[in-house]
Each structure stands twice: as structure tokens, then as C-alpha cells.
Amino acid sequence: MTGHPEIPLPGGDVTEGVVRVGDTVRRPTGPHSPLVHAVLQHLEAQGFDGAPRFLGIDEKGREVLTFLEGEVPGRPHPAWLTDPGRLASTARLLRRLDDAMVGFTPSPAMLAAVAPPELPGMPPAPDAPAELIGHMDITPENTVFRGGEAAGLIDFDLAKPATRLDEVTNLCLHWAPLAPQRDRSPALRRADAVVRIRLAADAYGLDDAGRAQFVPTAIRRAERSWHLMRERAETAGSGWRRMWEDGVGDQIRRRVAWLEAEGERITAELLG
Numbered sequence: 001m002t003g004h005p006e007i008p009l010p011g012g013d014v015t016e017g018v019v020r021v022g023d024t025v026r027r028p029t030g031p032h033s034p035l036v037h038a039v040l041q042h043l044e045a046q047g048f049d050g051a052p053r054f055l056g057i058d059e060k061g062r063e064v065l066t067f068l069e070g071e072v073p074g075r076p077h078p079a080w081l082t083d084p085g086r087l088a089s090t091a092r093l094l095r096r097l098d099d100a101m102v103g104f105t106p107s108p109a110m111l112a113a114v115a116p117p118e119l120p121g122m123p124p125a126p127d128a129p130a131e132l133i134g135h136m137d138i139t140p141e142n143t144v145f146r147g148g149e150a151a152g153l154i155d156f157d158l159a160k161p162a163t164r165l166d167e168v169t170n171l172c173l174h175w176a177p178l179a180p181q182r183d184r185s186p187a188l189r190r191a192d193a194v195v196r197i198r199l200a201a202d203a204y205g206l207d208d209a210g211r212a213q214f215v216p217t218a219i220r221r222a223e224r225s226w227h228l229m230r231e232r233a234e235t236a237g238s239g240w241r242r243m244w245e246d247g248v249g250d251q252i253r254r255r256v257a258w259l260e261a262e263g264e265r266i267t268a269e270l271l272g
């Protein structure tokens with residue numbers, strides 16, 4: 001393990017100090033880390049091959065993970081991000097991940113550490129009970145491709161209790177995406193997001209009950225994230241503050257407006 005240089009791994013959103021050392025990745029830990037480590041160990045025990053292995057804590061107190069070989073779409077996003085096959089393949093990998101997570105029961109302390117604060121003015125979470133511990137940060141930058149197929153999901157820092165619908169909504173948020181054109185990366189600007197939502201739901205195998213709740217759930221999650229992001233900008237690290245200063249709050253408001261405007265079309269496409 002020693003003797004390898006530390007190569008910075010930028011391209012993520014918020015975590016400072018992510019480095020590659022040989023065939024490992026070193027990342028800072030936080031209150032969420034006991035849950036993440038238990039999740040990765042559960043996935044290993046299940047034989048799920050699409051996530052890094054947790055190898056322990058290094059001499060600097062960082063988590064040590066296996067480096068997954070492959071191609072991770074960074075920013076600016078590559079043009080192939082719009083390829084329907086890439087999205088379908090990511091949705092199928094997410095389905096395999098979620099299926100592997102069923103039956104994993106974290107300790108109450110692990111869950112308490114990731115429970116979102118209920119902030120004044122924040123609407124309640126959708127009332128569907130959690131079905132599993134979800135990844136909940138399924139961005140292109142957290143997806144490893146091999147031979148054009150999604151082979152791995154990394155960065156489990158936002159893992160938390162979720163429904164399958166929450167997972168598909170989160171995938172679509174980043175990959176459809178759930179945003180007006182002005183807020184999309186150039187690669188996805190002209191994509192038909194509504195058609196891509198249907199594609200993602202089909203490839204994942206989302207049931208009709210989930211499809212019927214997609215739009216209200218996406219709106220509610222967006223409204224809650226506005227409050228949560230603002231609070232994180234005030235209390236957490238510089239990455240969160242920078243995102244807020246860059247206007248992520250207004251972007252979330254435009255997402256809600258986009259979902260309200262496209263809602264009927266989305267639901268019709270999902271259930272048609």
C-alpha cells in the first residue's frame with residue numbers, strides 16, 4: 001500500500017480530499033460513514049460486484065475503498081450521456097443494487113446519524129415507508145462504465161432509507177434530467193427528459209404504484225432538498241456553501257416549476 005503517490009480525484013461535487021492511492025481510493029469519513037461501511041460490507045457479502053469494497057481505515061483516518069476501473073463521466077459531460085442505452089444500463093444496475101440491499105438492517109445509531117433534520121417550513125417526507133437503504137446520489141459522476149455499460153456505482157455518502165421510487169426519481173433527477181433546459185448540462189440540453197423518465201422506469205422495473213406517485217414524489221423531494229441544501233450551506237463544508245452561492249436554491253425552484261408544468265405528460269408517459 002505504501003510507496004504509491006496520492007492522486008487527487010476531482011470531479012465530484014462536495015468531498016474534498018478524495019485521492020487514489022494505487023488500486024485504492026481514500027476518502028474522508030463523517031457521521032454517515034458507519035452506515036456506508038455497513039452497506040458496502042453487506043453488498044460484498046451478497047456478492048454484488050457493482051460497488052467498491054470497504055477495506056478499512058488508513059493511518060490518516062480515511063476510509064479505504066477499492067478503485068473501480070472504468071470510465072466515469074465527469075464535467076463537461078460527454079456527448080454520449082444522452083445515449084438511451086447508457087441510461088437503461090444505469091437503471092438496471094441500480095435495480096440490481098436495490099435488490100441486493102433488501103434484507104440489510106442497519107443499527108439505530110447508523111440511521112440516526114443520517115436522519116435529515118426536520119426544519120421549520122420544510123414539507124414532510126412522502127409517507128411511503130422506506131423499502132431499503134438507497135444510494136440516493138445516482139449522478140453520472142458516480143457511475144463507472146465499462147464497455148459502454150454501467151458496471152459500478154460509487155460514492156455512497158448520501159445512502160439512506162428510501163423507496164424504490166425514491167431511487168428511480170433520484171436517477172432521473174440527474175439523468176433525464178428533471179430540469180428546464182437552462183439548468184441542464186449541454187450534453188442533455190436537447191434530450192426529451194419525459195421519454196427518458198419512461199425509459200429509466202422500464203429498465204428499472206418500477207411498478208405502477210411507483211409510476212403514479214413519480215411526479216408528486218419528485219416535487220416533494222425537491223421542495224425538501226431546497227430547505228436541506230440551505231441548511232447544509234449554513235452549517236456544513238465549503239462545497240455545500242459554494243453550491244448555494246452558485247444558485248442551487250433557485251435551480252431547485254425552477255425544477256419544481258418544470259415538474260409542475262410537465263407533470264401530466266410525465267404521468268401519462270409512465271402509465272401509458
Ligand SMILES: Nc1ncnc2c1ncn2[C@@H]1O[C@H](COP(=O)(O)OP(=O)(O)O)[C@@H](O)[C@H]1O
Pocket residue numbers: 009010011012013014015016018025027052065066067068069072141142144154155157
Ligand atoms: N472507488 C472508486 N472507483 C473509481 N473511481 C472513483 C472511486 N471513488 C471515486 N472515484 C472518482 O473520484 C471522483 C470523486 O469521488 P466521489 O467519491 O464521487 O466524491 P464526491 O463526494 O466528491 O463526489 C468520482 O467522480 C470518480 O471519478
Ligand SMILES: [Mg+2]
Pocket residue numbers: 012013141142154155
Ligand atoms: Mg461523487
